Amino acid sequence: MIRTGEQPLLCIRDLYVEFPLFRRTVHAVNGCSIAVEPGQIVGLVGESGSGKSVTALASLGLIAPPGRVRGSIEIDGREVVGRPESALSSLRGGVAAMIFQNPTTALNPYFTIGRQMTDVIRLHRKPGTVDARAAATRALDQVGLPDTEAQLHKYPHQFSGGQLQRVMIALALACEPRLLIADEPTTALDVTVQAQIIVLLRELAADTGLSVLFITHDLGVVASLCDRVCVMYAGSVMEEGAVRDMFARPAHPYTRKLLDTVPRLGTGRHEFVAIPGQVPDLSQPPPGCPFHPRCDIATETCRRQQPAPQRIGSGHLAACHYPQRALRLVSNGTRGEKP
Amino acid sequence: MSALLEVRNLGKTYPTRRGVVQAVSDVSFDVEAGETLALVGESGCGKTTVALTLLRLLQHDAGEVYFDGRNLDALSTTDRQGVRRNLSIVFQNPYSSLDPRMRIRDIVGEPLRTVYRLRGHELTERVARHLESVGLAREHLSRYPHEFSGGQRQRIAIARALALEPRLLVLDEPTSALDVSVQAQVLNLLRSLQQRLNLSYLFISHNLAVVEQMADRVLVMYLGRIVETGPVADIFERPAHPYTRALLDSIPSVDPSRRDRLKPISGEIPSALVHHPGCPFAPRCPRADDLCRTAMPPLDGQPDRRRAACFHPLTQETTQ
Numbered sequence: 001m002i003r004t005g006e007q008p009l010l011c012i013r014d015l016y017v018e019f020p021l022f023r024r025t026v027h028a029v030n031g032c033s034i035a036v037e038p039g040q041i042v043g044l045v046g047e048s049g050s051g052k053s054v055t056a057l058a059s060l061g062l063i064a065p066p067g068r069v070r071g072s073i074e075i076d077g078r079e080v081v082g083r084p085e086s087a088l089s090s091l092r093g094g095v096a097a098m099i100f101q102n103p104t105t106a107l108n109p110y111f112t113i114g115r116q117m118t119d120v121i122r123l124h125r126k127p128g129t130v131d132a133r134a135a136a137t138r139a140l141d142q143v144g145l146p147d148t149e150a151q152l153h154k155y156p157h158q159f160s161g162g163q164l165q166r167v168m169i170a171l172a173l174a175c176e177p178r179l180l181i182a183d184e185p186t187t188a189l190d191v192t193v194q195a196q197i198i199v200l201l202r203e204l205a206a207d208t209g210l211s212v213l214f215i216t217h218d219l220g221v222v223a224s225l226c227d228r229v230c231v232m233y234a235g236s237v238m239e240e241g242a243v244r245d246m247f248a249r250p251a252h253p254y255t256r257k258l259l260d261t262v263p264r265l266g267t268g269r270h271e272f273v274a275i276p277g278q279v280p281d282l283s284q285p286p287p288g289c290p291f292h293p294r295c296d297i298a299t300e301t302c303r304r305q306q307p308a309p310q311r312i313g314s315g316h317l318a319a320c321h322y323p324q325r326a327l328r329l330v331s332n333g334t335r336g337e338k339p
Numbered sequence: 340m341s342a343l344l345e346v347r348n349l350g351k352t353y354p355t356r357r358g359v360v361q362a363v364s365d366v367s368f369d370v371e372a373g374e375t376l377a378l379v380g381e382s383g384c385g386k387t388t389v390a391l392t393l394l395r396l397l398q399h400d401a402g403e404v405y406f407d408g409r410n411l412d413a414l415s416t417t418d419r420q421g422v423r424r425n426l427s428i429v430f431q432n433p434y435s436s437l438d439p440r441m442r443i444r445d446i447v448g449e450p451l452r453t454v455y456r457l458r459g460h461e462l463t464e465r466v467a468r469h470l471e472s473v474g475l476a477r478e479h480l481s482r483y484p485h486e487f488s489g490g491q492r493q494r495i496a497i498a499r500a501l502a503l504e505p506r507l508l509v510l511d512e513p514t515s516a517l518d519v520s521v522q523a524q525v526l527n528l529l530r531s532l533q534q535r536l537n538l539s540y541l542f543i544s545h546n547l548a549v550v551e552q553m554a555d556r557v558l559v560m561y562l563g564r565i566v567e568t569g570p571v572a573d574i575f576e577r578p579a580h581p582y583t584r585a586l587l588d589s590i591p592s593v594d595p596s597r598r599d600r601l602k603p604i605s606g607e608i609p610s611a612l613v614h615h616p617g618c619p620f621a622p623r624c625p626r627a628d629d630l631c632r633t634a635m636p637p638l639d640g641q642p643d644r645r646r647a648a649c650f651h652p653l654t655q656e657t658t659q
Binding site for chain 1: 381382488489518519520521522523524526527545546547548549551552575576585586587588589590591592593594595596597598601602603604607608
């Protein structure tokens with residue numbers, strides 16, 4: 001695996017995505033910037049409607065008109081925004097691959113797994129340079145499916161949900177991409193299967209230098225899998241940093257609250273911590289900081305002026321006017337678990 | 340005194356073209372008044388089948404269900420309908436469990452119309468009271484489901500489930516479709532309703548951290564059988580069955596320094612079509628020996644005590 005040094009494999013800068021509707025426009029992503037370096041696993045977390053999936057789709061040029069994309073997305077130094085469809089198809093599945101939440105709808109029920117995998121491999125590799133069937137078997141082997149030769153002859157309905165998600169990962173890895181974009185790949189799966197997938201992705205990143213942008217709403221998955229994390233809210237990145245730093249010392253009030261809402265094992269009985277209010281309507285985003293209507297420490301400045309990302313520590317940024325105040329606030333949730 | 344709900348040796352099979360699927364075998368448990376019993380396990384372990392048979396949305400083919408000491412199968416249809424009013428259910432997804440073409444008044448009022456034949460002002464008043472008890476307002480009566488957020492929809496589903504003033508509520512993954520920030524509001528509501536109305540909950544969930552907070556006792560199921568049961572704090576602290584241990588070890592911790600504790604179980608849930616003589620978990624179990632592969636470990640002991648169906652439990656506190 002060739003590493004390009006310091007240059008990020010995926011670099012999203014100042015991304016805006018809008019969807020014009022009948023009388024209004026939904027501003028799904030508002031100035032989001034994310035970088036994924038080679039070999040890194042970056043988590044993108046947020047509630048429903050925070051713009052995380054739209055960001056992922058935009059990264060591979062998958063926002064269809066009338067959706068509008070502004071800003072810059074570079075994959076391996078190549079610009080995605082404004083690139084013609086024909087040029088994008090070499091990027092998709094080649095350098096970068098994507099997996100989705102529900103593997104049963106992402107695969108074609110009429111074709112065998114082997115056919116679907118070899119089609120993709122033949123499309124992206126020069127004919128004759130590679131034995132597509134052998135490559136497919138190798139990919140299935142890599143994700144830990146037993147008896148790979150026999151699996152190639154099966155149809156999607158003959159697999160369990162967890163196996164099928166591993167087939168999806170194998171399909172994504174078959175052309176040896178350097179970037180994997182995973183949109184909630186474990187949300188529909190049991191915790192036992194989720195744990196298998198987390199360990200698998202960790203091994204792939206360590207062994208092959210694969211970079212991953214992992215979209216999830218589960219902070220436990222982020223803590224167990226990712227090196228870095230970006231917290232999105234109402235289409236903007238609220239905070240980003242190394243997982244260890246940010247989970248120990250969240251600087252944005254939203255991150256802190258989000259961490260408090262997660263029920264933890266072994267903490268004894270207590271009230272569940274909720275975040276009052278609702279995610280804003282993105283066709284009428286509130287002025288100033290998008291989180292201010294739900295924030296305990298919001299001031300007049302927060303209501304008027306959108307905060308720019310501030311540096312908190314090494315590689316740790318928070319888009320808050322008062323990050324120091326948030327850091328000092330005592331968390332009202334019960335942190336820490338019993339051993 | 341007998342428990343509010345008693346389930347004895349419940350069994351349910353589904354005939355398929357490729358053979359018979361034993362979805363639930365020999366499941367027995369009690370739910371006391373005001374208590375929460377959690378049912379946990381992976382998809383396909385039979386937890387929803389158990390819930391649906393209790394509500395008579397599915398007909399079981401073995402065992403008995405007693406509500407308040409009365410055998411539901413021995414009752415006449417009219418009597419059974421009377422008992423059945425005491426049981427209700429909240430489904431997982433409030434986006435599909437509410438009819439998009441019905442107003443909230445009609446959704447929550449439907450059981451009151453059909454069972455108590457309430458109409459007009461009386462019906463509206465009763466529905467408004469139920470909406471208020473779940474934190475919604477009178478002004479929501481004439482709205483449609485699409486005008487509400489996920490958390491509000493689940494409140495509507497709870498109001499509908501409570502319309503006939505049941506004594507036992509089945510909660511089938513009631514917050515899995517909601518964001519964590521909203522999940523907390525719904526769980527707090529369920530807890531306060533339980534205290535106020537002395538409700539019993541059968542709480543089905545795959546989120547063990549939520550189960551620990553909500554439930555008094557827990558029932559762990561694997562391939563249609565109970566593998567372990569007892570007080571939730573004891574079991575999560577010191578699981579006796581290797582499967583319970585494995586489930587707990589599969590939960591990703593929110594603490595990044597604990598990431599190495601994540602230990603996936605090897606292998607997959609075997610097909611329910613293939614019947615093995617031994618323990619259903621034996622093929623994936625690190626402690627399995629020849630005995631486990633040839634004989635089914637029994638779930639012995641008193642129904643109200645800690646029990647585990649394992650020949651080699653991790654702790655000796657069970658009454659094996």
